[in-house]
Amino acid sequence: MSMRDTAAALNSMHFTASTAKESNPACQESAQQLFVHTQGPLSLAMCSAQDARAQFLNTSAVFVEVCMDCAANPDTSVSPTSPCTLGQMSYFKDLVDVTIHGEKCASLVLCAGTDGRMITTCAYLIGSYMILCTNSSLADVASTFQPVADRFERFKDGTEPETAEEMTVFDCWEALRCGKMQGWLDFTSESPDLDRCIDMEEYIHYDNPANGKLHVIIPSRLIAFPCPSDLEVDEESGEAPQWLDMAGGRHFGPDYYADILGDFDVQLVVRCDASATYDDAAFASRGLAVERLGGALEMRPQRLLQEVDRFLTLARLVPGMIGIHGADAGLGSGGELLVSSLLIKRHGFRARSALAWLRITHPAVDAQRTLRFAVLPHQPPPAVPKLAPGALHHHSAADLRCLPREDTLRFAAALRRCASAPAALDDEIWDRGWDAITQGEAGPPWADVPEPAVFEALDGASLH
Incomplete structure (x- = not known):
């Protein structure tokens, strides 16, 4: 099955789960x-x-609570609808690697709560980790997340929530898988080939709003950046500054981007x-050609x-890299059309996965640091309790599982010969029975008593 056929099947699985939620009892059960x-x-x-810690059976797991960091981005209506x-x-x-190795635990549980947006975001992160770090297929x-796919919400570009193109988490997973197959993403090698893949240290540096929000979309071929600001000329120096802090943000002029783009070849x-008024002479002065394309989608189809x-x-034809920007922070509808066409034509993306790759690599909204991960302290397994013989009858069958396996089985074998519940036994019988078990005697005081039904719960797998 080809990549496109596989992706179409995955999207079909998602849409089927979503539409069958009301009519299919199995889907209603899976939602729980x-x-x-x-x-x-x-x-x-x-x-x-x-709640997860109370119900999770693996005592060596570490639990991480995920929520929105409203201090970093108070507008929680925007960032959760955009893919990470x-x-x-x-x-x-890095959080997964450090936590698992630092806490010496076998697994990490991401706790999303009951909000659909957070469940979608956490599932997206886990699925992305599977694709990028464990070489899992789409x-x-x-199949891993199909039982809960009806709880996923769709992603959209938060800049125009009324008209934005929606994407599913499956579209984003497909985009990441395509990017990895192209060799653009390498999260596992200690020394990745930076000519073929995205340099993540460099990506994170320029992803910072204080450093310009430049993003490599295709390594060694395409880089996107926000539209340069038309900064006023400084009266003292007679030149426009490369950047200026104003109105709660940092704005960059064409000279700043021209220098960085030159470093990227x-x-x-x-x-x-369509309407930006900045002077692009800064690009020409550094040997960069400039061309206007895709300014508006209202033009005729031809x-x-x-x-x-x-x-x-x-x-x-261009031997070096191409820089591209829209009218704002993102590429805009025209720029996304151009880049998506390149991804589809030359690199085998589908239309929806191409758009997802753009939103992941060059987000139109500032989604940086909107998620907060709180790692709960690791709790080691409880120590085996030391039970006094006289107090043994106050403990339930579940408490007996804390005893070493050998003592538990021997104690259960003795209890199966008892004719009445532990509460009905006096301390003298319990003391004699305990001595018989701990001293390894073959015949405890009640050896000939038939086995009662009340202790059937102690038998079998419940004691293992």
């Missing part, structure tokens, strides 16, 4: 599932960390802005096709 376990070290808990960026995935991968990831800048063809031709 609290845990999703993967083949790797990660699990998803759709409840609070306290590559920078956030890199941070999550089918493996989809960019030879062509494609402007997809003109759109001409501009797409022109961009694909430039991408094929």
Whole structure:
């Protein structure tokens, strides 16, 4: 099965689960599932960390509570609807590695609570980790999360929530898988080939709003950056500053981006802005050609096709990298059309996965540091209690599982010969029985008493 057929099947699985939620009892039952376990070290808990810790059977697990960091981004209506960026995935991968090795635990449980947006985000992070770090296939990831797919919400670009194109978490997983197959993502090698893949340290540096929000979309071929600001000329120096802090943010002029793009060996800048007024002479002075394309999608279809063809031709002929920007922080509809066409034509992406790759690598909204991960202290398994012989009858069958396996089985064998419940036995009988068990005597005082039904719960797998 080809990549496109597999992706179409995955999306079909998601849409089927979503539409069958009301009519299919199995889907309603799956919506109540609290845990999703993967083949790797990660699990998803759709409840609070306290509830997850109380119900999780693996005592060596570490629980991580995930929530929105409202202090970093008070507008929680925007960031949760956007997929996590590559920078956030890199941070999550480091968090998993450090936590598992530092806490010496076997698994990490991501606790998303009951909110659909957080469940979607946490599942997206876990699935992305499976693809990027454990070499899982799309089918493996989809089958892992299929029981809870009806609880996923769709991603959209928060800049225009009324008209934005929606994406599913499956589209994002497909985009990451395509990027990895192209060799653009390498999260596991100690010395990745930086000519073929995205340099994550460099990516995180320029992803910072204080450093310009530049993002490599295709390594050694395409880099995106925000539209430069038209900064006023400084009266003392007579030159426009490269950047200026104002109105609660940092704004960068064309000179700043021209210097950085030169370091990336960019030879062509494609402007997809219809009304920006900045002077692009700074690019020309550094040997960068400038071309305007994709400024507006309202143009006639024939003109759109001409501009797409022109961009694909430039991408094929330009020996160095191409820089591209829209009218704002993102590429805009025209820029996304051009870049998506390149991803589809030359690199085998589908339309939805191409758009997802753009939103992941070059987000239109500032989704940086909007997630907060709180690692709960690791609790080691409880110590084996030392029970006094006279107090033994006050403990339930569940408490007996804390005893060493050998003592538990020997004690259960003795109890199976008892004719009445422990509460009905006097201390003298319990003391004699305990001495018989601990001293290894073959015949305790009640050896000939038939086995009662009340102790059937102590038999079999419950004691293992």
